[in-house]
Amino acid sequence: MTDDVERHNAKMAKKKAARDKIMAGKTEEKGLIIVHTGKGKGKSSAAFGMIFRCIAHDMPCAVVQFIKGGMDTGERNLIQAHFADKCQFYTMGEGFTWETQDKSRDIEMAQAAWAKAKELILDETNRMVLLDEINIALRYDYIDTAEVIAFLAEHKPPMTHVVLTGRNASEALIEAADLATEMELLKHPFRSGVKAQAGVEF
Incomplete structure (x- = not known):
């Protein structure tokens, strides 16, 4: 038993030394495209977990929702009720395109959301700006992907983080990102007839 403990401790000490060496070389800070x-x-x-981290660190931030419309959500309710001084929140969409069934209106709303997003990103007091579901608007060509990438490359302040969410992010957007994560579906209750529920989905 003692030998096992000693082996484990030696292994962990070696891992810590290797990790510390790696971390010592990570000194740069920059605003990320996520x-x-x-x-x-x-x-x-x-x-939204990152937005709440910013709020907890007293860092001004902002949210622009590109698709979700008047739907009641926990995140928006909490932020607007308790953290409106730290996080600006704009719900600019009117629902998913199959709900609105009005492409020209969807494009108009997406363009308005993008205009607001640019304004918020250019405001250097905002340390993070979340563009929620923008990837859906990009996929349907409501907003030009090349324009978004160029704006972020050329005009995003150096220390501002910008988070872009939604399915079907283009390869070009992923390539432009500093951090990209793909959420893989393994199992979902919707397939078993369970509807979206408060606290889990919204």
């Missing part, structure tokens, strides 16, 4: 995509659940949830 993409959450994939068919699995958790893209917006993870992004």
Whole structure:
């Protein structure tokens, strides 16, 4: 037993030394372009986790929702009720395109959301700006992907983080990102007839 403990401790000490050496070389700080995509659940949830971290660190931030319309969500309710001084929140969409069934209106709303997003990103007091479900608007060509990538490359302040969520992120957007995560769907209750529920989905 003692030999096992000693072997374990020696192994962990070696891992810690290797990890410390790696971490010692990581000294740069910069505003990141972060993409959450994939068919699995958790893209917006993870992004809002980062927004709440910013709020907890007293860092001004902002959210622009590109698709979700008047739907009641826990994140928006909590932020607007308790953290409106730290996080600006704009719900600019009117629902998914199959609900609105009005492409020209969808394009108009997406363009308005992108205009607001650019304004918020250019404001250097915002340390993070979440563009929730923008990837859906990009996929349907409501907003030009090349324009978004060029704006982020040329105009995003150096220390501002921008998070872009939604399925089907383009290869070009993923390539432009500093951090990209694909949520993989393994199992979902919706397939078993369970509807979206408060506290889990919204």
